[in-house]
Amino acid sequence: xxxxxxxxxxxxxxxxxxxxxxxxxxxxxxxxxxxxxxxxxxxxxxxxxxxxxxxxxxxxxxxxxxxxxxxxxxxxxxxxxxxxxxxxxxxxxxxxxxxxxxxxxxxxxxxxxxxxxxxxxxxxxxxxxxxxxxxxxxxxxxxxxxxxxxxxxxxx
Numbered sequence: 001x002x003x004x005x006x007x008x009x010x011x012x013x014x015x016x017x018x019x020x021x022x023x024x025x026x027x028x029x030x031x032x033x034x035x036x037x038x039x040x041x042x043x044x045x046x047x048x049x050x051x052x053x054x055x056x057x058x059x060x061x062x063x064x065x066x067x068x069x070x071x072x073x074x075x076x077x078x079x080x081x082x083x084x085x086x087x088x089x090x091x092x093x094x095x096x097x098x099x100x101x102x103x104x105x106x107x108x109x110x111x112x113x114x115x116x117x118x119x120x121x122x123x124x125x126x127x128x129x130x131x132x133x134x135x136x137x138x139x140x141x142x143x144x145x146x147x148x149x150x151x152x153x154x155x156x
Contacts (some may be wrong), residue, residue: 001083001086001087001106002083002088002090002100002106003088003104003106004090005035005089005090006123007027008110008123009111011115011119011122012125013122013123014092014094014122015121016116019049021116022147023146024149025144026141026144026145026149031091034089036057038087038088038089039058039088040055040089041096042060042063042092042093043063043092043095044063046091047064054071061088063079063096083103090104094122101124102129104156106156107152108153111152112149113147113150131156133154134154137151138150
């Protein structure tokens with residue numbers, strides 16, 4: 001099964017200048033709970049933004065046109081094939097989300113209650129794709145969060 005997880009602002013922005021445009025410790029904890037002990041798939045730019053060695057306690061796969069020595073690499077078809085036997089979670093970035101959006105059965109979306117000026121990366125619009133919201137929880141900004149947020153769980 002294919003799932004995806006991302007945080008976006010009120011207008012769907014997920015990135016600016018190659019990074020997350022906010023500091024949200026509570027969302028990072030949520031991300032960890034959802035992805036721990038699972039296989040995560042990301043693009044090269046997302047991989048390069050992570051600490052050396054990738055995300056611990058997860059199988060890290062990077063979609064790249066060139067082989068790498070520091071991480072497992074797969075193409076689109078290989079990821080789809082792997083998803084027939086195990087849960088795969090797409091974790092970014094924008095191009096990778098767009099590539100897989102029509103194949104995902106589940107989305108974990110965090111709405112960060114802010115609007116990012118000059119954002120350069122956006123999540124795909126899911127409003128016309130048949131996804132149904134099955135759970136939503138508002139979370140006030142914690143001591144290490146810049147903004148309040150809402151955790152959403154969508155299925156298709």
